[in-house]
Each structure stands twice: as structure tokens, then as C-alpha cells.
Amino acid sequence: MIRPLVHAGLALPALLIALAWQRHALGVDPQKALILETGIWTFNCLLVVLLMPIVSRWARWPALLKYRRAVGLWTFAYTSGHFIFFLSFYLGWDFPRLAEEIAERPYVLLGFAAWLTLAALAMTSTRASIRALGKNWKRLHTGVYLALLFASVHYLLMIRSDWSWPVAYAAIALFLLMARLRRARFMRA
Amino acid sequence: MNRVTDEKAYRRRRFIAGALGLGALGGFSALRYGDGTVSAKQSEAPVVKAASEELVSEKTGERLTNKYAATHYNNAYEFGWDKNDPVEKSGLFQLRPWQVTFDGLCAKPGTFDIDDLMGMPFSHLEERVYDFRCVEAWSMVIPYNGRPLKDILRVVEPLGSAKYVAFTSVLRPEQMPGQASAFSTLDWPYVEALTIEEAMNPLTFATFGVYGDQDLPQNGMPFRITVPWKYGFKSPKFVVRITLTEERPEATWHKENSREYGWYSNVYPDISHPRWSQATERRIWSETDVERIPSRVYNGYADEVAHLYPGDRQQYR
Numbered sequence: 001m002i003r004p005l006v007h008a009g010l011a012l013p014a015l016l017i018a019l020a021w022q023r024h025a026l027g028v029d030p031q032k033a034l035i036l037e038t039g040i041w042t043f044n045c046l047l048v049v050l051l052m053p054i055v056s057r058w059a060r061w062p063a064l065l066k067y068r069r070a071v072g073l074w075t076f077a078y079t080s081g082h083f084i085f086f087l088s089f090y091l092g093w094d095f096p097r098l099a100e101e102i103a104e105r106p107y108v109l110l111g112f113a114a115w116l117t118l119a120a121l122a123m124t125s126t127r128a129s130i131r132a133l134g135k136n137w138k139r140l141h142t143g144v145y146l147a148l149l150f151a152s153v154h155y156l157l158m159i160r161s162d163w164s165w166p167v168a169y170a171a172i173a174l175f176l177l178m179a180r181l182r183r184a185r186f187m188r189a
Numbered sequence: 190m191n192r193v194t195d196e197k198a199y200r201r202r203r204f205i206a207g208a209l210g211l212g213a214l215g216g217f218s219a220l221r222y223g224d225g226t227v228s229a230k231q232s233e234a235p236v237v238k239a240a241s242e243e244l245v246s247e248k249t250g251e252r253l254t255n256k257y258a259a260t261h262y263n264n265a266y267e268f269g270w271d272k273n274d275p276v277e278k279s280g281l282f283q284l285r286p287w288q289v290t291f292d293g294l295c296a297k298p299g300t301f302d303i304d305d306l307m308g309m310p311f312s313h314l315e316e317r318v319y320d321f322r323c324v325e326a327w328s329m330v331i332p333y334n335g336r337p338l339k340d341i342l343r344v345v346e347p348l349g350s351a352k353y354v355a356f357t358s359v360l361r362p363e364q365m366p367g368q369a370s371a372f373s374t375l376d377w378p379y380v381e382a383l384t385i386e387e388a389m390n391p392l393t394f395a396t397f398g399v400y401g402d403q404d405l406p407q408n409g410m411p412f413r414i415t416v417p418w419k420y421g422f423k424s425p426k427f428v429v430r431i432t433l434t435e436e437r438p439e440a441t442w443h444k445e446n447s448r449e450y451g452w453y454s455n456v457y458p459d460i461s462h463p464r465w466s467q468a469t470e471r472r473i474w475s476e477t478d479v480e481r482i483p484s485r486v487y488n489g490y491a492d493e494v495a496h497l498y499p500g501d502r503q504q505y506r
Contacts, residue, residue, distance in 0.1 A: 002207075009214040016222035025222070027273060028262035028476045029327065037221075044217075048210065055210075059202035089471070090326075092481050097466070104461060161445065162270040164372040 006067045010048075010074040013041050014081075031089040038082035043155065043169055045075035046148050050176045069125050072144070076122040083115050107157040114150035117143050145180060148173050243474070246332055251318045254329035255475045256400045262473065263407045264323065265426055266375055267358070267365040274367065275407035281364045282406040289412060293355075293433035296346035303411055306341060307397055316401075317394055317415075322456050322488045324420035326465040328472050333415050334398040339389045347385065347433050354388040355438035356381045356414060357430035375441060381425040382438040382452075383416065384497075392417055392493050418487040418494045420454045451506040455498065458484035460506050 017037050020026050026033040049071045056064040091097050101108040121141055123129070130137050152173040155166040244253040265275040268282075287303040307314060314334045322328045342354070358379035362369040368377045387393060394415040399408050409426025416424045422442050432438070442450035449463050458468050472480045487494050498505045 005207075005211060009211045012215060013218040013222070016218050020222045024476055028258040029272065029471075029473060029479065030476065031471065031479055032272075032327075044214075048214075055206045059206050060199040061203045061206070064203075064206075089479075089481075092469075097468075101466065104466075105463065107464070160270070161266055161375045162370065162372045163374065 002063075003067060003070065006070050007074075010045065010071065013037075013044075014078070017041075031085065035082060035085045035089065038078050038085060039155075042075060042078040042082055043151055045071060045078055046144070046151060047169075047172060047176070049075060049144060050148065050180075054176075054179065072125060073122055076118045079115050079118050083111070086111075107154050110150045110154040110157070114147045114154060117147040117150065121147075145177055148177065246316070246318050248316050248332075249318050252330060252474070253318065253332060254473055256402075258473055258475050259329050259331050259399065260405055260407055261476075262329075264325075264421065265367070265407060265409065266373065267367045267377070267379065267427065268407070269367045269370070270373070278366050279406040282361070283364060284404060284406065284411045287411045287429075289428060290430045291345040291432075292430070294348040294351035294435060295433050296348060298345060303397070306395065306412070308336065308340075311397060311403055312401075314397060319394070319415060319417040320488055321415075321417065321421055321424075322470060322484070324422060324450070324454070324462065324465065324467075326467060326470050326484075328470045328484075328488075330472075330474075331399055332401070333394055333396045334401060334403075335394050335396040335415070337391050338393045338395040338414060339391065341395050342388060342431075345433075350435050351385055351433035353434045353436070353438055354383050354385055355430075355432040355434055356383075356425040356428050357432070358425055359427040359429045375445060379425060379427075379441045380438065381414075381423060381440045383414075383423075385433070386497050387416070387494075390494060390497070392490060418455060418490040420450075420456060422450065423454050453498075453505040455494075455502075455505050456484065456488040457486060457502055457506060459486075460502065 017026075017034065021030055021034065024030070026037075049068060052064055052068050052071065056062055087093055087098065091101065102112050103109075121143060124133065124137065124140060133140060152170040156170055159166050244255045245251065246253055261276050262272045263275040264272070265279075268275045268278040285303075288300050289303065289306060290298075290300045292298045311334065315336055317333045317335070319331060319333055320328055321331050358381075359365075360368065360378040362377070367373060383393070394417075396409070396413045396415045397403060398410060399405060403410055406427075409424070412428050413426040414424055414428060423440075437452070440450075440452060443452050443454075456467070461467060467484055469481055470484045472482050474480065485491070
């Protein structure tokens with residue numbers, strides 16, 4: 001009952017973006033719109049993933065955590081869309097140029113690092129990997145906070161003049177990071 | 190509180206959390222993509238059948254970007270940072286009356302009405318088809334209506350000591366929501382500048398309209414300066430003051446971030462920008478036709494302007 005709702009909720013933005021693309025409703029520069037929208041939804045999904053444990057404690061709802069993998073995989077789907085659109089529209093699949101971009105532009109480097117991190121987490125999200133990695137699995141998957149950090153700075157670096165949205169996202173990210181650190185210290189004490 | 194009410198309270202929290210989560214996802218995406226908020230006024234968008242409806246300049250035969258794209262995808266931070274803010278948030282902007290003041294190092298300073306600046310009926314102005322190249326690595330081909338700036342500058346008789354020409358844009362926060370925004374770091378009004386040689390170059394175009402249309406605040410009307418061999422922000426919009434100076438004047442984006450926005454900001458595909466590689470550009474022909482093409486030095490106008498920049502190009506970035 002809940003699982004289909006989770007998938008439907010996270011598929012909805014992708015579906016609406018695809019429909020808008022198809023009926024030319026993404027404005028004059030649909031390529032840029034596709035890149036921006038998939039980027040924002042990567043961030044939204046990341047925030048959902050990281051809010052889930054907090055909500056699960058607040059509502060004594062341990063079962064909620066069963067759906068974390070689904071949200072995590074959707075996060076990876078959006079970030080991959082973001083990366084693929086960038087590769088295709090801005091670089092024309094020119095991989096040597098991708099290497100140059102990563103070397104020269106910190107925002108590309110951070111975006112790429114976030115994508116790699118999320119890819120590693122998605123690859124190790126199977127039951128088999130959880131078993132095989134044992135204790136290390138948990139350690140590896142705190143890497144999602146690293147991805148959040150990369151994504152926040154990546155977005156902050158996009159600021160040219162208007163800083164409202166990037167700063168709002170960074171503030172939420174900071175809050176989630178602090179909450180996690182506080183909890184880690186609390187658990188150890 | 191006993192266990193039963195306790196459990197009830199938590200169940201309510203679960204419901205609230207679930208409903209809020211799904212509501213936020215659904216609401217946010219429906220609002221954003223449902224009615225075409227991402228784009229501007231969808232109903233106006235013409236359906237373009239790519240090749241068959243290529244727009245061509247009647248005068249020069251060059252292929253043009255279609256008018257819808259050129260008037261619904263603009264950078265005018267005066268109205269907002271989003272590309273469709275200029276068309277959507279310029280409803281209050283008053284195009285007339287409009288006057289431009291000429292001052293500084295010239296023999297005949299003064300304030301002129303825009304119709305006097307045109308010097309002829311709007312429909313008689315020259316049409317120039319220029320490649321417009323944004324620093325964000327996209328470009329359009331646009332027919333501009335106007336006359337060479339040098340013909341106007343000659344009227345005020347610049348003195349020999351005048352080395353630069355400074356442009357000041359209008360300051361009207363009550364009509365331009367971007368100027369009133371608390372989230373913008375830019376100083377208003379917008380200022381830009383050229384050297385006197387650049388301003389007197391025949392390519393530098395005093396512009397009163399595009400596509401034969403004067404009523405387009407999103408494109409910088411009623412009066413802008415078009416400098417086609419530089420990145421677009423060097424072509425100031427809504428100009429109300431032109432000042433001849435001896436000292437090099439400041440420019441808004443250069444002041445904001447001089448590492449990213451050079452004072453000259455000529456189009457040099459081989460000089461990489463911290464944010465955008467300038468080697469290629471995305472040529473926007475229409476909302477359904479975007480093409481990635483190599484960029485050209487001086488945006489293709491090297492023959493006309495390269496002589497203005499002797500020595501190492503780095504100093505003219």
C-alpha cells in the first residue's frame with residue numbers, strides 16, 4: 001500500500017517533466033530546463049532520504065525506513081538524468097572535454113563527485129551487497145551526507161546574483177547534517 | 190497519557206508525515222510543471238515545424254532565431270534572474286516618455302527625446318542581423334532596428350580627451366521587480382562602458398527595436414546598445430545616460446565578479462571562463478531547435494574589430 005505511493009510520488013515529477021518536454025512547455029530552452037529540473041529533483045530526493053529517519057523517530061514509524069532504498073534509487077535516477085542531459089546538451093558526449101570540465105570547473109567536479117558517490121551507493125544497495133559488506137555497509141552509506149555536501153556546494157557555486165534558492169537548500173542541508181552529527185555523538189555517549 | 194492514546198498520537202503523526210510528504214511532492218511538481226510555469230505564457234508559443242518554418246531575414250536572407258524564442262528567453266536582471274522574468278514581469282514598465290542624457294567630455298551635452306535620437310521614423314531605421322552571444326554559451330540570430338551609435342555620438346561632439354563611453358540604465362524599482370529584490374547582489378542601476386574606439390566602431394548599434402518591434406522591454410527597449418563581438422551583458426539595456434569620460438568607468442558585472450566578467454569581455458572561444466567553457470555555444474533557433482556549434486573569435490566579427498585589440502588577448506578578456 002505504501003510502496004506504490006512512494007514510487008508514484010517520486011515518479012510524478014519525472015513524468016510531468018517528460019510530458020512538459022513533449023508538449024514544448026519547458027520554455028524556449030528546454031535543454032537547460034531539463035538540466036535544472038533534474039538537478040533540483042535530485043536535491044529534493046536527497047532531502048527526503050535524509051528526513052526519513054527523523055520522521056521515523058518522530059512518529060515511531062520504523063517501517064518507514066523500509067522505503068529508504070526506493071527513495072535512494074530515485075535520487076540516483078534523477079542525478080543520472082541530470083548528468084546525462086549535461087553530457088549530451090552541453091558537451092555532446094565529448095569525454096575528453098568532460099575531463100577538462102572536471103579539472104577546470106569546481107562546480108562540475110563537485111557535481112561529478114556527488115554523482116559518483118550516489119552511483120556507489122546505488123550499486124551497493126542490493127541485499128547481497130548489504131550481506132557481503134556487513135558493518136562496512138552502514139559506514140559506506142553515510143556517504144549520502146557527503147553527496148549532500150557536494151550537491152549543496154555545487155548549487156551554491158551556481159549563484160550569479162540571486163542567492164535565494166541555493167542558500168535555502170544549503171541551509172536545510174546544513175540542518176540535516178547537524179542533526180545527524182548530534183545524533184551520532186548522542187549515540188556514542 | 191496511557192498507551193492507547195500514545196499509540197493514537199503516533200499514528201496521527203505518521204499520517205501527517207505521509208500526507209505532508211506526498212502532498213509536497215505532488216503539489217510542488219504539479220504547480221511547477223502543470224500549467225507550464227517553467228515556460229512563459231504557453232498559449233502564445235507558436236508550434237514550430239523545424240526546417241519548414243525557418244525564419245529568414247527579408248533584407249539579408251540570413252536565417253533568424255524566431256521572435257518567440259528571442260522575446261521569451263532573456264537576461265534582464267532588472268526584471269528577475271529567470272529567463273522568462275523579463276517577459277512576464279515587465280508589464281508595468283513604461284516605454285514612453287523616454288529621454289537620454291549625454292554628458293561628460295563633449296562639446297554639446299544635452300538631453301534628447303528618444304524620437305529625436307532615432308532621427309527618422311522607426312520604420313525607416315536600418316535593420317542589422319547580428320549574432321547575439323551570451324556569456325552563458327548560448328546564442329541567437331536577431332534582426333535589430335537602429336542606427337550606428339557613432340552617428341549619434343558625433344552630434345554631441347566628443348572632446349579629444351574622451352577615452353571611454355559610459356552607459357547608465359534606468360532605475361525604476363517600482364516598475365522593475367528585480368531591482369527591488371532583496372536576494373539580488375547587483376548594484377542598480379546597471380552600468381556598462383566601452384572605449385571610445387569601440388563605441389565609434391560602425392558595428393556598435395544604437396538599438397530601438399528588434400524584429401521591427403519597439404515594444405519589447407524584455408529585449409532592453411526602448412533604447413539599448415548592441416555590441417555584437419562581446420558577450421551579451423556588454424550590450425546595456427534601458428539606457429538613459431551616456432557619459433564621455435577620461436577614466437575607465439565601472440561596469441556592473443565586472444564590479445560584481447571581475448574574475449568571471451572581464452571589463453572588455455570580447456568573445457574569445459579559446460579563453461575559458463570559470464563557469465562556462467566558451468569553445469562552443471548552443472544556438473537557439475526556436476524552442477524546438479537548439480544546435481551546438483563552435484564559437485568564433487570576436488563572435489565572427491574579427492575582420493571588423495580585431496584591429497582594436499593589439500597585443501596579448503588576455504588583457505581584453
